[in-house]
Every structure is written in C-alpha cells, then in structure tokens.
Amino acid sequence: MTTTDTATRTPLIELREVSKSYGNVKALQGVSLEVHAGEITCVLGDNGAGKSTLIKIVAGLHQHDAGSLTIEGEEARLGSPREALDRGIATVYQDLAVVPLMPVWRNFFLGSEPRKGRGPFKRLDVETMRRTTRAALLRMGIDLRDVDQPIGTLSGGERQCVAIARAVHFGAKVLILDEPTAALGVKQSGVVLKYVAAARDAGLGVVLITHNPHHAHLVGDRFVLLKRGTMAGSHLKSEIALDELTRQMAGGSELEQLSHELARPTEPVEKDAAGEV
Amino acid sequence: MSADAPPVTKDDRLVRRSLPRRLAGRPELGAIVGAIAVFVFFSVVADSFLQWSSFSTVLYAASTIGIMATPVALLMIGGEFDLSTGVMVTSSALISSMFSYQMTANVWAGIGVSLLATLAIGFFNGFLLVRTGLPSFIITLGTFLILQGCNLGFTKLISETVSTKTIADMEGFPEAHKVFASHLTIGDVDLQVTVLWWLGLVALATWILLRTRAGNWIFAVGGAKEAARAVGVPVNRTKIGLYMGVAFAAWISGQHLLFNYDVVQSGEGVGNEFLYIIAAVIGGCLLTGGYGSAIGAAVGAFIFGMANKGIVYAQWSADWFKFFLGAMLLLATMLNWWVRKRAEAAK
Known part of the structure; x- marks a missing residue:
C-alpha cells in the first residue's frame, strides 16, 4: 500500500479535525482519520484517550461539535445508529x-428481520433466517453447532x-470494531483477528479500536494514536515498525521514566516494561 | 469452536436432544409442572373439584387474571414493570360507565371513549419511561396512586357515592353485555366469554412474540437494551407499545367488570397488579427481562384460578388463599431457576 495509491481514492469515511465535548470536558480535540475500502484503520490509545467517543461519532450515537465527517466524499452528520447503518456503517461493540x-439466528437478524406474508399476517421468515444465518456464518468460516x-x-x-x-452479511461498507480482543485469550484473539482480516478481504473498510499494538500491527494498514483526547500520531504501516508503535502507544518517554522508577537499585533492568515481542 | 477445522458437510456434533431435555429449555415448564401438582392436590383434597361446573368456575377465575397477565408477561419480557394495572382496569370501567351515564349516550360511545382514555394512560406510562429513563417501578407506582385517587375522587364528585350509577337500562347495554360478560354453553361446560378473550389474547401474544418482528424486538429490549438500540431496534417505540398493550387488556377487563355487574365500585382493583405479575413470574418470566412466554403466563393464571377456587371447594377458609399464592410463587420461581440451570448445564 503506497500513499499515492490511497490519496487518489475517496475514503469511505474521513474525519477532519473533529472535536467533541461533554459539558466542560473536552473528550476529543482535532482528530483526523481516514477509512478506505479493503483496509484496516487502527485507533490506538489508553483508557480515556477518546477512542469510545470517536467511534460513537462515526456510529451515530453522538454528534461531533466541530470539524467534519464525510462519508464517501459527502459531508454528513449521523443522528442515530439506524442512520449510520443505513449509510453502511456497522458497529460491533465489545460488550x-x-x-x-x-x-443465534434471532440475534443475527435483529433490527433487520426478513418477513413474509402481507398486511396483519406479515411474519418472520423463520426458515430463511435460520438457513441464512448458518450459511453466512459458514462463509466467514464460522461453523456453529446449533443456531437455535x-x-x-x-x-x-x-x-x-x-x-x-x-x-458483512448486511452489506456494511464500514465495520467498526470496539476492542474486539480486549476480553479474550491469546487463541480467541487470533480467531477474531482472522475474521477481521476476512471482513477486510471482503472489501470492507474496517476501523479497529484497540489498546494492543501487537494486534493492531498484525492486521492494520493505518494507525491513529490518541492521547488524552488529542491525536498523538497518524501513520501508514509502511512508515512505522511494531517496536515504534508499541513505544508510542505505551507512552514513549513516560515508559522510560516508569522503567527507571521500577528498576532494582542494584541490578540492571533486564526487560523493557512493555513486555516481550 | 476451532477456526482451522475442516469445512463440515454434515454437522455430526449436533446431538439431537431428547424430548425432556428440549422441554426443560422452555420457559413454561416450571409452570406446567406446578399446574399439574396443584391440580392433583385439589383433586385429592376437594371432592367437587373434578366436576365440570367446578372446571368452568376455575377457568373463569383464571381468565379474569389471565387477560391481564398476558400483556403483563410481554411487558416483563420487555424488561419493564407496571404497578398501575390493577387500578387501570377500574379506571377503564369507570370512564366507560360515567361517560355513558352523564352524556346519556349509547354505552358503546362510553366503551369507545374508555378505550381511547385507557390507551392514553398506557401511552403516558411508556412515554414517561422512555423520556425520563426512570425505573418503571417508580413511574407506574406514581400512576397507580394517581389513578387510585382519580377513581375515588371523580366517582364521588360525579355520582356522590363510591360506586357508579347502574347503566343496565341504557341503550346498547344488552349487546355490550353479550360481548364482554355473557355465558356460552359448550357441551356440559358453561363458559364465560372472558375465557375466549383470554385464550384469544394468549394466542395473539404468542404469535407476536415468536413470529413477528415486534416479538424479536420485545425480547431484545428486555434482554439487552443498548445492544438492541445499537443494531437499530426502535427501543422507545417498542416499550411504549408494550404499555399500550397492557392498557388494551385493561380496557377489556374493565368492560367485563362494568357489564358483568352494571355498576362499578371505585375502590376496586388495588392489589390485582401483583396477581398479574405473579402469574407471569410463575409462568417463567424473568424479573430482569428478556425471557418468558405468554403461554407460561396463561398457565400461571390457571394455577391462580385452581388455587383460588380449590380452596373454596376444599371448604377451607379463603383467608388462606394468599398464603397459598405466596408459597406457590416461591416454589415456582425456584423450580424455574433450577430447571434453567439444569438446561444450561445440559448443553
């Protein structure tokens, strides 16, 4: 992926200098990001960095105060999650x-249930719902024992x-994932990341919110780092190595300070506090 | 689940669960077991309990609770409470009666006005709930007291007694009586028309719950409101709709109350809201929402009917009825809880 390649295409979603305040708390200030089809944009940040606020704006749960949100080149303001869904933006929340x-099958179609019959006899098309759920899950490589x-x-x-x-089934163009691996073990995280990659390969633009730089660097094409509501960095994958991403994410100089404080008085520090890679 | 499993052609991991096991996963099971136990109990202790006439009496008692328990169960599956249901029935009857009497109108005009007014009360409950975000317990406790006050206050103000004037001689009364309070005889069984209203409502509610989009939304708003909202379910509309459903049933019950006796006591109905909730809970509705069934609530109402009349047939003091109801509630809830644990463990 080169910069010239993406610069010529209109991004699916573009945020430019977006800000949001809750009362007198500035949750987000001047944050920009781009989401392209077939790419994964990672939003990294510590707790309270403004990640949730950012996705809530894109998902239609909140509206931004300043800056611009464009969807496929068109200035937009999303009033509700339903509106976001209708524009092809689907959000998967962690909790x-x-x-x-x-x-499973009722969950799969929740909010977009197919129906048959007419007038007062309009009813759920249960057979189609069950069958489609199984098929759509299989297509993503998920083999479920029982959709009931x-x-x-x-x-x-x-x-x-x-x-x-x-x-993916409902034709989302943009998929926002809020900390999909936060509560998961190593193996489960790997499985989820595979499906994230599968969604990307299906041509969706993916926004991956995480505070794990290792997961982000595995699948990400672009990285936006948030810190206390402001943008601490924005990189393409070609521009940044995992070590550097980890260092920036962990707070860079703050981490050095911390390792200094945690160091044993006599012996030298053996490992970087950010952990092994 | 394993991600690198080979593509499965036929799912052989899916063991066909045995019938008892599948039944154990149903919310109604606890109630059905309870109903059989209560039935056997009263069949043994009360000789006249097994007669057809007793059966129709039991059915009638069950229907008066069941008509309300059905939408209350839906509301509870949707994650909310309504404490104003008992007095709302009385309000509905009073509005109908007093409108017809004061306007000297055809009773059907009163019935229509009552329908609109009762639906408005339901809408008010739901609207206040979604607008304020306060717990439904508080909001409907408020409307409960307001309605109770209005029932007594307006009745005394207008009729100068605690009951309404009789409307038995008014135009349209015979027809309305037929619709809301008549008897039919099927074979040896004498059926109150309320039983038909009840069964109709249960069938309708079951169909809505299991086979319509609205039903999917009811389970979703009760099970996980925010998740439902995030995938585009109209949470507020669903909740308001549920409260209006309760109001609709309160209107049916209210009209029965009026046309069965042709006068209405304004203080009636207090405490009934708990009977409706108890029937729904015995029927397998979770207090926390997202789980339950209309058929379960119907069985719960049937248990109520058997206990209520069984005590009379056993020639015990009716004072013991509440004791029996409380014990039944605890047992049924524990049974439901135990069954659900077993069902989940068996997966």
Whole structure:
C-alpha cells in the first residue's frame, strides 16, 4: 500500500479535525482519520484517550461539535445508529454486540428481520433466517453447532465473530470494531483477528479500536494514536515498525521514566516494561 | 469452536436432544409442572373439584387474571414493570360507565371513549419511561396512586357515592353485555366469554412474540437494551407499545367488570397488579427481562384460578388463599431457576 495509491481514492469515511465535548470536558480535540475500502484503520490509545467517543461519532450515537465527517466524499452528520447503518456503517461493540438470551439466528437478524406474508399476517421468515444465518456464518468460516442456542452460551470470541459476520452479511461498507480482543485469550484473539482480516478481504473498510499494538500491527494498514483526547500520531504501516508503535502507544518517554522508577537499585533492568515481542 | 477445522458437510456434533431435555429449555415448564401438582392436590383434597361446573368456575377465575397477565408477561419480557394495572382496569370501567351515564349516550360511545382514555394512560406510562429513563417501578407506582385517587375522587364528585350509577337500562347495554360478560354453553361446560378473550389474547401474544418482528424486538429490549438500540431496534417505540398493550387488556377487563355487574365500585382493583405479575413470574418470566412466554403466563393464571377456587371447594377458609399464592410463587420461581440451570448445564 503506497500513499499515492490511497490519496487518489475517496475514503469511505474521513474525519477532519473533529472535536467533541461533554459539558466542560473536552473528550476529543482535532482528530483526523481516514477509512478506505479493503483496509484496516487502527485507533490506538489508553483508557480515556477518546477512542469510545470517536467511534460513537462515526456510529451515530453522538454528534461531533466541530470539524467534519464525510462519508464517501459527502459531508454528513449521523443522528442515530439506524442512520449510520443505513449509510453502511456497522458497529460491533465489545460488550453490547448481542442479546445473550436470544438464539443465534434471532440475534443475527435483529433490527433487520426478513418477513413474509402481507398486511396483519406479515411474519418472520423463520426458515430463511435460520438457513441464512448458518450459511453466512459458514462463509466467514464460522461453523456453529446449533443456531437455535442462546448466543450467550457461545464464547466471547464466537460472539464477536457472529457480530462481524452479521455486519458483512448486511452489506456494511464500514465495520467498526470496539476492542474486539480486549476480553479474550491469546487463541480467541487470533480467531477474531482472522475474521477481521476476512471482513477486510471482503472489501470492507474496517476501523479497529484497540489498546494492543501487537494486534493492531498484525492486521492494520493505518494507525491513529490518541492521547488524552488529542491525536498523538497518524501513520501508514509502511512508515512505522511494531517496536515504534508499541513505544508510542505505551507512552514513549513516560515508559522510560516508569522503567527507571521500577528498576532494582542494584541490578540492571533486564526487560523493557512493555513486555516481550 | 476451532477456526482451522475442516469445512463440515454434515454437522455430526449436533446431538439431537431428547424430548425432556428440549422441554426443560422452555420457559413454561416450571409452570406446567406446578399446574399439574396443584391440580392433583385439589383433586385429592376437594371432592367437587373434578366436576365440570367446578372446571368452568376455575377457568373463569383464571381468565379474569389471565387477560391481564398476558400483556403483563410481554411487558416483563420487555424488561419493564407496571404497578398501575390493577387500578387501570377500574379506571377503564369507570370512564366507560360515567361517560355513558352523564352524556346519556349509547354505552358503546362510553366503551369507545374508555378505550381511547385507557390507551392514553398506557401511552403516558411508556412515554414517561422512555423520556425520563426512570425505573418503571417508580413511574407506574406514581400512576397507580394517581389513578387510585382519580377513581375515588371523580366517582364521588360525579355520582356522590363510591360506586357508579347502574347503566343496565341504557341503550346498547344488552349487546355490550353479550360481548364482554355473557355465558356460552359448550357441551356440559358453561363458559364465560372472558375465557375466549383470554385464550384469544394468549394466542395473539404468542404469535407476536415468536413470529413477528415486534416479538424479536420485545425480547431484545428486555434482554439487552443498548445492544438492541445499537443494531437499530426502535427501543422507545417498542416499550411504549408494550404499555399500550397492557392498557388494551385493561380496557377489556374493565368492560367485563362494568357489564358483568352494571355498576362499578371505585375502590376496586388495588392489589390485582401483583396477581398479574405473579402469574407471569410463575409462568417463567424473568424479573430482569428478556425471557418468558405468554403461554407460561396463561398457565400461571390457571394455577391462580385452581388455587383460588380449590380452596373454596376444599371448604377451607379463603383467608388462606394468599398464603397459598405466596408459597406457590416461591416454589415456582425456584423450580424455574433450577430447571434453567439444569438446561444450561445440559448443553
């Protein structure tokens, strides 16, 4: 991926100098980012960096105060999640992706249920719903035993995958993933990242919110670093190595300070506090 | 799930679950087991319990609770409470009666006005809930007290007693009586028309819950409101709709109350809201929302009917009814909880 290549295409979503305040708290200040089809844009930042606020603006849950949000070159302001969905922007939230007590197939079609019949006899097309759910999951490489089981009985990773498959099935152009790997183990995280890559290969523009630079660097094409509501950096994959991304993400100089403070008085520090790679 | 599993052609991991196991996953199971237990119990202790006439009495008692328990169950699946239901029934009857009497109108005019007014009360409950975001417990406790006050206050103000004037001699009364409070005889069984209203509502509610988009939304707003909103479910409209459904059933119950006796006592209905909730909970509705069934609530209402009349047939003091109801509620809830644990563990 080169810069000239992406500069000529209109991004699916472009945020320019976007700001948002809650009362007197400035949650986000002058943040810019681009999302292109078939690419993964990673938004990295520590807790409270403004990641959630950023995605809520793109997902239609909140509106920005300043700056511009353009969707396929068109200035937009999203009033509700429904509106965002209608513009092809689907969001998968870490904790509220699904309704746990409902069967997988009901969850899959929730909010966009296919119906048959007419007038007062309009009803859910249950057979199609079941069949389509199974097929759509299989296409993403998810092989589920029983689409009738409550989705709460699936593992966290599987639930994320069903939500991703749902977004792909409903023709989303942009997929926003809020910390999809945060609560998962190493193996489950790998599985989820594979489906993220599968969504990218299906031609979607993906926004991956994470505070794990290792996961981000594995799949990301662009990286936006947030720090206390402002943009701390914006890089293409070709411009930044994992070490540097990890260092910036972990706070750079703050980390050196921390390693200094944590160092044993006599022995030298053996490892970087950011951990092994 | 394993990501690198080979593409599966036929799913052999899916073991066909046995019938008892599949039944155990249904919300109604606890209620059905409870209903059988109560039925056997009263069949043994009360000789006259097994007669057809007793059966129709039990059905009638069940229907008066069941008509309301059905939409209350839907509301609870949708994650909300309504404490104003008991007095709302009385309000609906009072509005109908007093409008017809004061305007000397055809009773059907009163019935129509009552429908609109009761639906408006339901809308008010729902609207306040979604606008303020306060717990439904508080909001409907407020409307409960307001309605109770209005019922007594307006009745005394207008009729100068605590009950309404009789409307039995007014135009349209015989027809309305037929619709809301008549008997039909099928074979040996004498059926109150409320039983038909009840069964109709249960069928409608079950169809809505399991086979329509609205039903999907009801489960979703009760199970995980924010997740539902995020995927585009109209949460507010669904909740307001549920409250208006409760109001609609309150209107049916109210009209029965009026046309069964032709006068209405303004203080009636207080405490009934708990009976409706109890029937829904015995029927498998979770207090936290997102789980339950209309058929379960119907079985819950049937248990209520059997207990209510069974005590009479057993020639015990009716004072013990509440004790029985409380014990039943605890047992059924524990049974439901236990069954659900077992069902989940068996997966």
